[in-house]
Amino acid sequence: MEPTELQQIIARVASVGPIKVWSVVVSVLGDLMQSADDTLGASQLDALVAPMGINNQALRVAVHRLRNDGWVETQRQGRRSRYQLTARGWAETERVRPEIYGATQPNRKSVFLVVGPPQLAAPDFAAQLPKDSAVLTSRSGFVVGRDGVPKNWMCVPHEAAAMPDWVEAAVVPETLAQEYDALRAVVKPLLSLPVPADVLERTALRLAILHHWRRLRLRHGALPDLVLGEDWAGARCRTVVLEALGRLARPELSTLE
Template identity: 50%
Template sequence: MQTVDLQEDINAVAACGPIKVWSVVVTILGDLLQSEEAWLSGPVLDALVSRLGINNQALRVAVHRLRRDGWITSEKRGRLSAHQLTAKGWAETEAVRGQIYGTADTAEAVWLAVGGPNLTAAEFLELLPTHAVALSARSALGTGTVRPSEEVLLSKFTPERVPEWAVTALVPHELATEYDALSEAVGRVLAHSTPEGTLERTALRLVILHHWRRLRLRHGAVQDAVLPSDWPGARAQRLVMQALTRLEWPEVAELERQVALG
């Protein structure tokens, strides 16, 4: 394997898509804080986001927004601050952990819903769960529970093949392109040997995880249940999970020690 500057890999992955600072903070706290009682110091958070090209002013704005929205709480410890997920932030993080880390059951039953002629397209969509995918004005694929209605015909979906027009509805071009870009960047990371350096390794882990999380939460389980194993999201998942295994979860105490030493 070729050894490269870790910051080069961090920059390459960071360029895969837009980075919203508040969302990065949620990714970091959700990954590093392994219990509802755990805290992360402000200096460690600052050190990690700075390696993603985020300055302290942008971080302060993001932390203020997350406190305002009830996602995190902060406290002063001497001259320094520390941050923790609130009960709401922890619950929201736990609710999607299986999707993000690949431990969720993807063998859910998929249904095809067809709306009756008396329903408008908007009324039909209101009856569907969040991650159902509309195929036309009054037809959709999904998993989970549909609100009861005499105007909706539900049928178990077990096709021999998914036609290309349905694939396009399930995976719009923009989503497929972003998954492919992430796969390419993570593939380059995996082709490199990873030098020591806890903060840099952690920043690389987190930027990979952030872009994966950002994309994975844009859809539900229906794509994995219906599409072949080589669809762009599945390819990205295999590479991301390999990278997270190599860039193993760090001990927060070690990050704190390294930052304290400067």
């Protein structure tokens, strides 16, 4: 049987980047479960990820891994299984929701320009930078917040200004910008198409888009948005993705049964 046009669209969105099945499951459960008590049937999960090219065997392996990792638990209802986020899975899901779905960015005043002492080797400078940071030159960089910055480094607030190209390249790796652009390019044409009527297919399309957005967004912190504002690939992609997610509204779990 030939795939429908919508199935082809879902497959095209899914193929815009790498698919790790366990990560897709996390995206699906994190999006659809709006309460710590919510559950999703195994057959419904299977139907939602199949359009992304994920078969049942790969799905079972992924769920088994997430269960062993303490992220997902399985409930039995007769011969049927239902999946629920564990307390850990729910807490981690809640922690990243503002980053995944948020349209606003933190205050620019939280960005600092740091400079290490001249005797500090460049690799040591990079190794001592806090998590949400970027190396600009051998001993200078941007950080979000002062936490973790050594006391003998210069640390001054960054003032909002137009950034030269080399700074943007330091803050946003070229591969990340290219992946954001690729996702935006495949999602933007969908905004002019009718919203699919079938709830399972509509939700599968939503989740294919969301998964790749989540995969990219969680690869970095707030720094690119704080330094570059709306003028970078991730911000341009966010605008398109959030509009698409708004059109492909999250369904009530009961409608997927």
